[in-house]
Amino acid sequence: MESFFIVAIDGRKEGLAMLWKSKFDLNLTSFSLNHIVMEVKDGMDDFFFLTSIFGESETHVGSSSWNLTRSLARESRLPWLCFGDFNVITDVDEKWDKLGRSEKQMEAFCEALEDSGLYVIGLRSVIHLDQQPERG
Incomplete structure (x- = not known):
């Protein structure tokens, strides 16, 4: 990608980044x-917000x-696309690991999405990271 914005966390390998082709008009x-929130101009006079989220990994925060x-x-009434890793699930069917998920935590997250006017469109991985492709 030709353009990027990075939020680095000192002393750790983790961080957050937004990358895009320079033909797109994005403003931090x-x-x-x-x-990270970017305002995106779609080539006409229309704008929307693009937000990358990295949720807290510790459930108590x-x-x-x-x-x-x-x-x-609450900051804007423009169209909004929000993506990332909230580190929580909305339904027990999304669970891949053996760790239990609190029903209360899932309900609170779903309530936050509803309060924010967000809808889960969902993504599913074709191959689980622990799975090895079959050889023919």
Whole structure:
């Protein structure tokens, strides 16, 4: 990609980045260790917001990411596409690992999405990272 914005976390390999081809007109509007918001011009006079989220990995502070999402939703009435890793699931069927997920935590996350006007469109991986492709 020709253009990028990176939020690096000191002393760790983790961080957050937004990468795009320079033919797209993106302008940074806000960022933190857990989000990047870009205003995107679609080539006409229309704009929308594009947000990358990295949710807290520790479940006891996960709600701070959800409150961030609620706050970002209040900042504009423009169309909004939000993507990333919230580190929580909306349904037990999304679970791949053996770790249990709190029903209360999933409900709180779904409530935050609803409060923010967001809908889950979902992505599914074709091959689980632990699976090896079959050889023919």
